[in-house]
Amino acid sequence: MGSPEEPREARIRLPQLRLDELLEELQARLDAARGTRDRVHSLLEAVLSVGRELDLEQALHSIVEAAAVLVDAEYAALGVIGPDGRRLSGFHTVGIADEQIAKIGHYPEGHGILGELIRHPEPLRLAKISEHPASYGFPPNHPPMNTFLGVPIRVRDQIFGNLYLTEKRGGAQFDEEDIAVTSTLAVAAGVAIDNARLYEESRLRERWLRATAEITHSLMSGAERGEVLGLIADRAREITGAALAMVAMPMEDTDSLGVELAIGPEAQSLRGLVLPGDSGLLGEAFATAAPVTSPDISHDERISAGPPSLTGLGPAVAVPVGTGEDGVRGVVLLVRGAGQTVFTGKEIEPLQGFAAQAAVAMELAERRQDAAEVAVLKDRDRIARDLHDLAIQRLFATGMTLQSAGR
Known part of the structure; x- marks a missing residue:
């Protein structure tokens, strides 16, 4: 038979076990609360x-x-x-x-x-x-x-x-x-x-404004056209993260566009290229006076037949320089590397504004040059009149002298 002490010890151990379980549960909840905190x-x-x-x-x-x-x-x-x-x-x-x-x-x-x-x-x-x-x-x-x-x-x-x-x-x-x-x-x-x-958009707008001011200053300072076109292409390429920038201008007495400047891959082979002014990627932008995009220029039928191989290049956008109302002065083509993101509407909008401002600056520079040429012509007319008057006076004086000598 068991000792009478055994039930008593069992009764003592049972509350102790329950207390241990409660303490363990409390510890677990504290750990969970600490973990949540x-x-x-x-x-x-x-x-x-x-x-x-x-x-x-x-x-x-x-x-x-x-x-x-x-x-x-x-x-x-x-x-x-x-x-x-x-x-x-x-x-x-x-x-x-x-x-x-x-x-x-x-x-x-x-x-x-x-x-x-x-x-x-x-x-x-x-x-x-x-x-x-x-x-x-x-x-x-x-x-x-x-x-x-x-x-x-x-x-x-x-x-x-x-x-x-x-x-x-x-x-x-x-x-x-x-x-x-x-x-x-x-x-x-x-x-x-x-x-x-x-924040990125505000910084981007600031960069476009600085680029526009730089181009306007360059034009008004009498910079050469090629230098200004290079500045337009370089700043547009830099701000948009493009690998290739190209500027095509209308050729006189033709319906074609001539690539006057290119920066980036295949640039040397692209300069001097003649493209149609009413078809193709650049021609479409020139004819419609609106931006034209391509998700992958290396496989775009509108351009593959013209320029040399553009392997390694991807998304592209052609933006007209100027508007349809005032006349398009040229087209800027920007091309990113293969696999990069396509040009979005948010990117094209400031780019289009930049190109329009560049066109205005170019027109103002041309007007200023015309005004300077007119001033030169007027000055020449004045000098010619002065010389004419001086020559008449001297001829008259010479005639009078000869007439007096004959007497």
Whole structure:
């Protein structure tokens, strides 16, 4: 038989066990609360860090870094949706070395899971990427990825891009709290991106204004036409990030355009080229007095038959110098490298204004030159009249002298 002390010890151990369980539960809740506090603190720091950036590229990189830290993801990326709304025009990554990116090759364009988030801009959480019906697979040399979390970023109710996070550390799965934290960061990111874009646009306008003032000053100072055309092409190329800039002017007594200046790849072979003034990329811009764009100039039928090989070049825009009312004075062609973003309406608008101002400056310079020539002609007329009067007076005096001598 058992000792009478045993039930008593059991009764003592039972409250002790329950107390231990309560203490463990309390400790777990304290740890969870501390973890939540730390995470909220990290989120606030991330929001403040992202909001401080005014440079758009740096802001995007800060957003990706902050997202990876907040959800403890090994890899993170931010895909910027292009103007067509279907493909990615930019891709910013964290977690993959530059050497490995070079081995992988071209950045993703928006297929598979990335395209799924573009088509359906809602948070997407996956335990295994390959099991999703839209999974597209990975290119060679790409690191293996299983867990996935995607969140859209909105800027003024427009989808700007998406945050992609993969491989939560420790083999864990992304949870609802990760979605909430990342979605909150995405809202702050949208505000930061909007501020950075506004700042970038204001700086861009400032650069266009400085370029316009520089060209006007050059023209009014009596610079040669070739020098001014070079300045127009160089400043437009620099501000838009184009690889090639070309200026074509109408040729006298013909319906053709002559390339007077080119800067960039194939520039030497492009100078002096004669192009039709009513067809082709430049001819269309000249005839319609409106900008004409091309997503890829190297495969554009409107230009491939004319200039030499433009391999390695991509998006292009031809902008008329002047307006249809006052007459188009020429066309500026700007071409970016292959794979770069196409020229958007926001970029073309200030470029068109710059070209119009350049045309006005050119006209003012021509008027000033005409006025100077008229002044020279008037001065010559005055000198001619003075010489005429002086010659008549001397002839008359000589005649009088001869007449007196004859007497």
